[in-house]
Amino acid sequence: MLDNDKYKKRIERERLARKEAERLLEEKSAALYEKNMELFALSESLEKLVAQRTAQMQNARDEALAALKVKTDFIANMSHELRTPMNGVLGVLSLMQNEQLSPEQTELLGVAESSGKHLLGVINDILDFSKIEANKISIELAPVEIRPYIKETITPFVLQAKNKGLAVNYAIDENVESMLNTDKLRLTQIITNLLSNALKFTHQGEVKLTLSKLDDSKHRLVVCDTGIGISPENLNMVFAAFEQADTSITREFGGTGLGMNITKRLVDMLDGNIHVESKLGEGTSFIIDMHMQAAQIDLNLVATPCALKHTNKKLLVVEDHNVNQMVAQRLLESWGFDIVLAENGLEATQIAKQQSFDAVLMDLQMPIMGGVEATKILRKEYLIDADVPIIAMTAHSSQEHIKECLQAGMQDHISKPLDKDRLLSVLNTYLSADIAVTSESELPSAVSADINIVHVEIAQSLARVGGDWPLLHSLIQRFLHEFDDFFTLFSQIKADGMSQMAVSMLHKIKGSGGNLGMTTLAELAGHHENRLLQSDTWPSENEIHNISQMILEIKGEFLALEEPKHQASEKQKVKVSKETLLTQISLVEEGIKQDVFAAEAALNELLRFDVEPKLSKVLNTAELAMQNFHTEAVLNALTQAQQMLE
Amino acid sequence: MRGLVFTEFLEMVESAFGDDMVDTIIDVTQPASGAAYTSVGSYDYSELENMIAELSVQTDISIAELLERFGRHLGAVFSERYARFFIQAGSALCLFQQVGRHVHREVKKLYPDEELPEFSYENAAADMPFKIHYRSDRNLHMVASGLIQAAFDYYSEPHHIKTSAWQEQHKYCCTFELTPFTKESKQPHVR
Numbered sequence: 102m103l104d105n106d107k108y109k110k111r112i113e114r115e116r117l118a119r120k121e122a123e124r125l126l127e128e129k130s131a132a133l134y135e136k137n138m139e140l141f142a143l144s145e146s147l148e149k150l151v152a153q154r155t156a157q158m159q160n161a162r163d164e165a166l167a168a169l170k171v172k173t174d175f176i177a178n179m180s181h182e183l184r185t186p187m188n189g190v191l192g193v194l195s196l197m198q199n200e201q202l203s204p205e206q207t208e209l210l211g212v213a214e215s216s217g218k219h220l221l222g223v224i225n226d227i228l229d230f231s232k233i234e235a236n237k238i239s240i241e242l243a244p245v246e247i248r249p250y251i252k253e254t255i256t257p258f259v260l261q262a263k264n265k266g267l268a269v270n271y272a273i274d275e276n277v278e279s280m281l282n283t284d285k286l287r288l289t290q291i292i293t294n295l296l297s298n299a300l301k302f303t304h305q306g307e308v309k310l311t312l313s314k315l316d317d318s319k320h321r322l323v324v325c326d327t328g329i330g331i332s333p334e335n336l337n338m339v340f341a342a343f344e345q346a347d348t349s350i351t352r353e354f355g356g357t358g359l360g361m362n363i364t365k366r367l368v369d370m371l372d373g374n375i376h377v378e379s380k381l382g383e384g385t386s387f388i389i390d391m392h393m394q395a396a397q398i399d400l401n402l403v404a405t406p407c408a409l410k411h412t413n414k415k416l417l418v419v420e421d422h423n424v425n426q427m428v429a430q431r432l433l434e435s436w437g438f439d440i441v442l443a444e445n446g447l448e449a450t451q452i453a454k455q456q457s458f459d460a461v462l463m464d465l466q467m468p469i470m471g472g473v474e475a476t477k478i479l480r481k482e483y484l485i486d487a488d489v490p491i492i493a494m495t496a497h498s499s500q501e502h503i504k505e506c507l508q509a510g511m512q513d514h515i516s517k518p519l520d521k522d523r524l525l526s527v528l529n530t531y532l533s534a535d536i537a538v539t540s541e542s543e544l545p546s547a548v549s550a551d552i553n554i555v556h557v558e559i560a561q562s563l564a565r566v567g568g569d570w571p572l573l574h575s576l577i578q579r580f581l582h583e584f585d586d587f588f589t590l591f592s593q594i595k596a597d598g599m600s601q602m603a604v605s606m607l608h609k610i611k612g613s614g615g616n617l618g619m620t621t622l623a624e625l626a627g628h629h630e631n632r633l634l635q636s637d638t639w640p641s642e643n644e645i646h647n648i649s650q651m652i653l654e655i656k657g658e659f660l661a662l663e664e665p666k667h668q669a670s671e672k673q674k675v676k677v678s679k680e681t682l683l684t685q686i687s688l689v690e691e692g693i694k695q696d697v698f699a700a701e702a703a704l705n706e707l708l709r710f711d712v713e714p715k716l717s718k719v720l721n722t723a724e725l726a727m728q729n730f731h732t733e734a735v736l737n738a739l740t741q742a743q744q745m746l747e
Numbered sequence: 748m749r750g751l752v753f754t755e756f757l758e759m760v761e762s763a764f765g766d767d768m769v770d771t772i773i774d775v776t777q778p779a780s781g782a783a784y785t786s787v788g789s790y791d792y793s794e795l796e797n798m799i800a801e802l803s804v805q806t807d808i809s810i811a812e813l814l815e816r817f818g819r820h821l822g823a824v825f826s827e828r829y830a831r832f833f834i835q836a837g838s839a840l841c842l843f844q845q846v847g848r849h850v851h852r853e854v855k856k857l858y859p860d861e862e863l864p865e866f867s868y869e870n871a872a873a874d875m876p877f878k879i880h881y882r883s884d885r886n887l888h889m890v891a892s893g894l895i896q897a898a899f900d901y902y903s904e905p906h907h908i909k910t911s912a913w914q915e916q917h918k919y920c921c922t923f924e925l926t927p928f929t930k931e932s933k934q935p936h937v938r
Contacts, residue, residue: 107767114782117781117783122787126787
């Protein structure tokens, strides 16, 4: 009995212990579960936080990019706003040099001009620093005649130095080639920065620039002075942005502390390196070793343009700025051009409707309508002849802007402030080329022998149009234009089961194609036309594709051809009265409203008449427009012609 | 105090003195927990104190001796349950140093409320004895002594253990000086 009690107690103890252990286990596992849930929640909220932060970062990045774009645009606009008035100032100074002046006045004017140019340089400096920061600077290498260039670059400093009682000298080694390939603008900045820096810190003695040849591609440019010098501990700070040797220097000498930093970055861009040697109280030398190769000289480009008298040449100058207008007008008139001014792009298009020009000088940023848009309209609506050059005058000389100009239909650009020589050289290039082209085009039949287009028997079709290649050209162009999308069109017709329309389309290809010498194509179209008519058999997808392919092949080769000159040959010209001309013009106008083919025929007749050159030009514009099926432009030109006659 | 100490104490009593002795000391001391101990639980230290005192009365063996035996019993249990630590340590002295550095630190993480004895070590020179200093709120240095002995037994590294204990305010302190046996010396320890 005693034993029984003992065992009962023991069992009870064990049972209690087991229950206790189970309770503890449950408690612990509950705690574990809770902790686990907490961990889940934490990791979830962490993920959310990460997503949120990522979104914030993306926003911040987008904002930063947008801000950068705003900054870039701002720089481009500032560039325009700052340079335009400088163009006026420098232009007026340049005009004054043409007046009768005393030697003293000439010298004063020279100082004013070089200071103005220097100011322009400073403006460029600040802009350039921002541009370098935004990686917006590109290096444009071109041949530079190095000796006169260095002399010209140094000249403003000679005067400045004279006032301080200093000498500025330069020496160029004899073995340095006369023409070197470099970026003139950037090199000027480098030299200007170094010279102005040297003059700033030199109180007596001289500043000297030397250029020597290290090897075929490397040259060394040294600017040394006898100035205050730089202490060794300050030497390595020279090229840091916004740093001068010490703050007292800023107080005494002024400056932004940007010059040397810009210089170093520009030297880097020109594939060179710069270092400085200096002794306190004795002077400083900046030594630049950079790649500058001897340039291949193109005599045509280098030859200084002589002031040819461009009599009877008429230019349209589109410029909103009064002073710039005056500068351009006076300059151009002094070379013998007739000038018509337009205040903005819209006015230019209106003037171009009434008068014809030999060239257009086009500013880019103007109120109401800018230069790019105006150019697009002039070209699209044939308001000026296709061979009349449009030349951009722009303060934006970035390559992107130039590309935009060329795409809009401009031929060239000159940067502002206007460079007299560059302007004349550009005008000479385009206007004399124009003459050369005109004289060539007087021999129209010479062209035809060389023409070759796949699937087209040119000789046969030329014979059909009386050897008139421009006419044949326009007919082929019209044909290709009409059946450009043959595959899609015909497939749709087939899908809709419109056999009447299909037959008519094939018939047209057969007829027109045959006349144009596209014999194979014509036969193919005829074959399918017959099958469709006789047995209601449609061409298969493959067969449609074959026809389309042939048209496309013709088009491919046709587009590669040069457009023919659109002048009716002189020998056939007939003298007629003014009344006959007016009647013929109204015939064309009538035709356009009713029957384009009749209009084309009437216009061709009109072109055979002998008229004065100005009117001839207008009529040629009409012809070109007609060939491109631009009836509105044809009517414009004809109205203009009528006005000229009346 | 951890339940493991209580369950192992009763195990030792049972194996050394029989089931009846377990019943007796429980019946006499009447622990509040009813002596339904589990190794994962936690119980009041006074229950152990009372049971050891009663065991001493019942067996006429000194409390110190009983504690020392309990220490050796615990050491043997640990070397089976936590063999990993013993194998990793490689020797008794390394094992002792790990108790302070790692083992107690990990125990603290699992049971933040647990009051653990503090150990520090002194290894002055090669010819001087290795010293372990013990400090605790509880007068259990003899359990530590038994544990040390068990470790030497486990690694077959016979050592002489010199124990000097004292009290410092409310802390029980003890220093163990461990000297390895030379070839000539005889093992004085009575097992």
